Amino acid sequence: MTAPTLSLPAPAKLNLFLHITGRRDDGYHLLQTLFQFLDHGDTLHFTPRDDGQLRLLTELPGVAIENNLIMRAARRLQQASNTTCGADIRLDKRLPMGGGIGGGSSDAATTLVGLNHLWQAGLAEDQLAALGLELGADVPVFVRGRAAWAEGVGEQLTPVEVDEPWYLVVVPPCEVSTAEIFSDQRLTRDTPPITLAAFREHGGRNDCLPVVTARYPEIRNTLILLNKFCEAKMTGTGSCLFGAFPNEREADKVRARLPATLQAFVAKGCNVSPLHALLNKATQKGCNP
Ligand SMILES: C[C@](O)(CO)[C@H](O)COP(=O)(O)OP(=O)(O)OC[C@H]1O[C@@H](n2ccc(N)nc2=O)[C@H](O)[C@@H]1O
Ligand SMILES: Nc1ncnc2c1ncn2[C@@H]1O[C@H](COP(=O)(O)OP(=O)(O)OP(=O)(O)O)[C@@H](O)[C@H]1O
Secondary structure, three states: OOOOEEEEEEEEEEEEEEEEEEEEEOOOOEEEEEEEEEEEEEEEEEEOOOOOEEEOOOOOEEHHHOOOOOHHHHHHHHHOOOOOOOEEEEEEEEOOOOOOOOHHHHHHHHHHHHHHHHHOOOHHHHHHHHHHHHHHOOOOHHHHHOEEEEEEEOEEEEEEEEEEEEEEEEEEOOOHHHHHHHOOOOOOOOOOOOHHHHHHHHHHOOOHHHHHHHHHHHHHHHHHHOOOOOOOEEEOOOOOOOEEEEHHHHHHHHHHHHOOOOEEEEHHHHEEEHHHHHHHHHHHHOOOO
């Protein structure tokens, strides 16, 4: 009998603001941000194997299988849990790469959470988040699955409840390397820390925006265009830009007015990650997702 396949979402995130407040000795940046999830993302399919082999059956252009964050997460969990289980993994990739919406990080987190469940490896959420942090600064928030106020390098997370508007997310025609933006001399790294209350009252900005728009005319031009219809913001180190709307119809209306050549999607903001919403629902029903 073929073992059942577990299919799980790997949602996108938005950084509703991003302040760079300092730099650690190892070069990593101290930041403040607010992460919220979107009900739009990749889907991963896990089929268990009992011979211990791990196989990623979907290739991404420009990413060697062994460097894919899915494979790295699966190997790391296998090692940490000492399991003899393996898996075949397939990926439906929907999220743009280098878009600042955390596609690779979310794939890694879904792999950690999904295989921990499938293998009954029994690692606690804190352990999974720590493994995730080894793979990337954005992985822990996807492991924990709660919209969060984040500090440190993005790993000190405080769950928050914020509005859940509809977002129009626009994908400018370029990929941005996070490392390249963080190493730019022009990046300001001295924004004074703010409180969540101050953010709720006055909002915040994205400190990476001046550097990103200086380096990428495509992003600068798309920002000018989107600003004609809404208050446009950038997530992470770009490339994606977004605007918030009270309902899906308003977001769709603006999307329809953008050039057809510009990639864009409309999605709902979620304070609970769609991955965790699905797993919680399955647990409540006492069945597998
Ligand atoms: C910009 C954000 O997306 C905001 O959520 C994250 O801080 C980036 O998280 P990420 O993509 O998971 O980043 P990582 O894969 O850990 O790091 C990519 C590169 O970005 C730089 N980096 C990343 C995060 C951070 N807090 N400071 C950094 O300086 C480092 O040079 C690192 O080599
Ligand atoms: N499963 C994966 N999906 C996407 N990218 C991956 C994956 N595995 C490795 N990568 C590498 O990671 C890089 C960053 O990918 P990702 O899509 O997470 O960018 P991002 O959205 O800008 O990330 P972030 O917001 O976390 O900075 C890609 O350019 C690719 O080389």
